[in-house]
Amino acid sequence: MTIFDDIRLLRVTYLRGPNLWTYRSALEVWLDLGELEKHPSDKLPGFVARLTAALPALEEHHCGVGERGGFLQRLVEGTWMGHVLEHVVIELLNLAGMPTGFGQTRSTSKPGVYRMVFRARDEAVARCALEHGHRVLMGVINGLAVDVSAAVQAVREAIDRAYLGPSTAHIVASATDRRIPHLRLNEGNLVQLGHGKRQHRIWTAETDRTSAIAEGIARDKDLTKRLITAVGVPVPEGRIADSAAAAWEAAEAIGVPVAVKPSDGNHGRGVTLDLTTREQVEAAWVLAEQEGSEVIVERYIPGDEHRLLVVAGQLVAAARGEAAWVNADGRQTVAQLVEAQLNNDPRRGETEDHPLGRIDVREDGAIVADLRRQGLHAEAVPEAGRRVLIQRNGNVAIDCTDEVHPDFARIASLAARTIGLDIAGVDLVAQDIAKPLAQQQAAVVEVNAGPGLLSHLKPAVGSPRPVGKAIVDHLFPPGDDGRIPLVGIAGGGSTSRIARLVAWLLQLSGRQVGLACREGLYLGTRRVDERDATDGALAERLLLNRDVDAAVFENDAATILDQGLVYDRCRIGVVTDLDNAAALERHDIRDADGLPRVLRTQMDVVLSDGCGVLNADDARIAELAQYCDGAVILYATKGAALAAHREAGGRAVLAREGAIVLCEGTAEEPLTLRGSTHLHLHELLPAVAAAWAFGLAPALLAAGIDTFDVHTCAETH
Incomplete structure (x- = not known):
């Protein structure tokens, strides 16, 4: 062979x-x-x-x-x-x-x-x-x-x-469904949704609207309880204990059974429930003290754990937990029973893709303590037919959103708003969450910032809930796609001066305009970086900047071929010429006829409510109109090239006897320029067309052209 x-x-x-x-x-x-x-x-x-x-x-x-x-x-x-x-x-x-x-x-x-x-x-x-x-x-x-x-x-x-974790990925996917762009800001789960001034940031289930003060309060369970108690949210009575002996004193004062937990722990670590003896309470204090800075002893509330997800004051999902048990056969150890009856469940695993975690009967202190209370340990062999409690909490993965009584939705919302969290996981214990609060003993036990979403996205039982959509809708009201107006200017040759003129004109609309072109990166008239900003890594800085509410990008054919565009969609796309094909031989482009297929990319990304601007002096460029989802403005130095487009009612910009004329169908409006300009028609026409497409009035366009000084934009920081 x-x-x-x-x-x-x-x-x-x-x-x-x-x-x-x-x-x-x-x-x-x-x-x-x-x-x-x-x-x-x-x-x-x-x-x-x-x-x-x-x-x-x-x-x-x-x-x-x-x-x-x-x-x-x-x-x-x-x-x-x-x-x-x-x-x-x-x-x-x-x-x-x-x-x-x-x-x-x-x-x-x-x-x-x-x-x-x-x-x-x-x-x-x-x-x-x-x-x-x-x-x-x-x-x-x-x-x-x-x-x-x-x-x-x-x-x-x-x-x-x-890749992003499943919770963050779900939020990003929900944003994508609404055509909101996103940028990943680190190797973890920090993501920007939207561009420039209209952006918001998320870090899993935290947002740039999540208060640092509220997060600090939520970490302090004792402070959280005092605040939500003051507004009428039911909580279990509890006390801080600074020693194992003090924990038993607190338990005696409160009355057993009690629960012992770290004041600033999470994910149920160090939490022991239903304690009735001094030995149990003191052992639980030692376990909790390892997981947090302080230990709380509080009244034990019988019932099931529930996690209620509150977004912007509204309950959007709820999940219920249940205790984990095994049935003994008289032959296998507790550890073997757990592996055979619990850990073999494909829903259990070590990653966020699993709604239930694996159970470790040797290392989890709360599990070890519960087994000891039953006279067992990991290597013990319970008698056949015995039902053994393995884990009381940590299994919150049964969707119960549709069962939640309005009483519980109300107190969950009140608890989140009292702490000040825009997104909160409210943990409560209730015997039946479908019944009114007054008919049962129930209490909120924790309010968490940055709650995990997996139990709502991939419940072990029940239907997934669109929690990502709720978070995105919280950040971006209906109709807000998080986009700022972007203008992309593509050509085979140099389009830097056109891009700079467009940026100058757009500033006259009162916007803070960013510009990325071959001559550098600009904020307004200030050049903040002198390097070639057709490079995507530099150009992207405009999309990150919270001051920028409009941006102009120069893109030549080499940029599209070497990197792709820095933005996914734009409000206005401009294609000016098919020059400089000789510089693209390494891309197997030998002449200008190979360029339209490349520059078409700029037309492909124009938004449906946007506009494409095309040079009708070159029929190969004018034909790119068919790929534009938005309206089209043609420009030309020869009026004949625009005839068919104008007859169809289209907009056009033409040069006539040294003047610039704005056309819509048969209607014409000349721009009145006060003096001569140092700009050439092949620079003026596309810039005027782009600014007109942006919405600038003719008088403002004329004023902008008259006041444009190519050297003004060369100011550096």
Whole structure:
């Protein structure tokens, strides 16, 4: 059997935003097949069988055929290895739990060299999938043993390292459903929703509206109880105990049974319930003291634990807990019974993907204490038929949102508002949450900032609740998409002066305008960075800035090909020219005819209530109007180029005898300029059209042009 050299990966580029291929981030790979160019899939004996044996789910790939089994059909008919690599990488991502459907492979002008691209939500994960997919494919090609499970595990670990936690991811997905953009601000779960002045930030279930004072109060359980008691929220009587002996004194004063817990603990750690003897109370104090700065002894309230999620004063979800028990068979130890009857439940695990946690009967102090009270320990063998209590709390994962009586919704909301939390997890104990408060003994035991959402997103029993939507709606009222107006200006040549003029004109509307262009990064007329700000990492700073309420971005073809756009959508998109194709040879673009497909990206991202601005002097650019979801303004130095567009009632900007004329259908309005301008028509016309699309009145446009000084924007910090 012939052994083939590895497919060479010539260049790997992460495209962070909308690009030549797709609206979303992607990984583009230039690869050289070498000798494999002469050996498509149907020319390699046994290859298809080996590949489908290694990755049987490839049968589900539709490919260009458009139906299940489409890719297998292509394999049998014969397809090149670049295309096969695309599908292998996508399948590894699918198997690792990151469903991926988009991929393309295209030949270049050089024989054997291809451009392969696939959807990449994260660069590190995409590169990992590419590395292992490449290794698997070469193994299959050369008839070697391949370890697909190891490849999948490597990709899965990369996903675990790189991706948002499930609670944060759910909130971000809810924002995406409302077309609110997001930016990840660190390697953890700090995420910005929206842009510039209209942004909000989340950190899991905390927001930039979550008060630091309220968080501090919530951490202090004794202070929390005193405050919510004062407004009429029922709480269990309790006292701070600074020693084990003091804990028993408090228990005697309150009356047993009692609960003992750390004053500033969380997730139920160090909490022991239903204590009746001095030995139990003092042992529980030692356990609680290890988990917090102070220990509280409080009256034990019989009933089930409940977690009520309150967002902006409204109850949005509720979950109930239940005690965990095992049934003894007279043969197995307590630890073995727990593994067989509780920990084998697929809903239990160590990660946030599991609604229930694994139970450790040897290390969890509260469990050890409860077993001791029953005369047992982890290695004891209870008699057959005995029912053994393993865990009293920590299993809050049964959805009960629809059962909550209005009394409990009211006190949960009151507790959250009293502490001052915009998002709160209110823990309460009740015998039946569906019945009125007056008919039972019930109490709020904790109010938590930054509550976990998993019990509402993936309950062990019951329906998931759209808590992410509630949080997003809290931050962004209906109709608010968190976007500031963005203007993208794309061309094959230099568009810096156009971008600067547009930014100048937009400031006349009273907005704080940011500008990212080849000459630097600007806030108003102040240049804050002199580096080329067509680089996405620099340009993104405008989207992060809370002072910016409009921004202008210069994007040449190289920027789109090398990085993708820094924004997902824009209010106004401008395409000016098809110059400078010679500088794009490394992208396999040889002349201006290759540029419209690249610059189309700028039209693809115009919002439906936005506007595309196109140079009608070049028919290839004017044809990009078909890809714009919003309105279109054409501009030209020759009126004939605008005739059909104007006859259809469209807006246009034209040059006539040295003057600039704004047209809407047959109506015309000339701009009255006071003096001569140093700007050329190919700079003036697109800038005027973009500012007009933004909503500037003709008089303001004229004033802006008259007062624009190209040197004004060169001021540095």
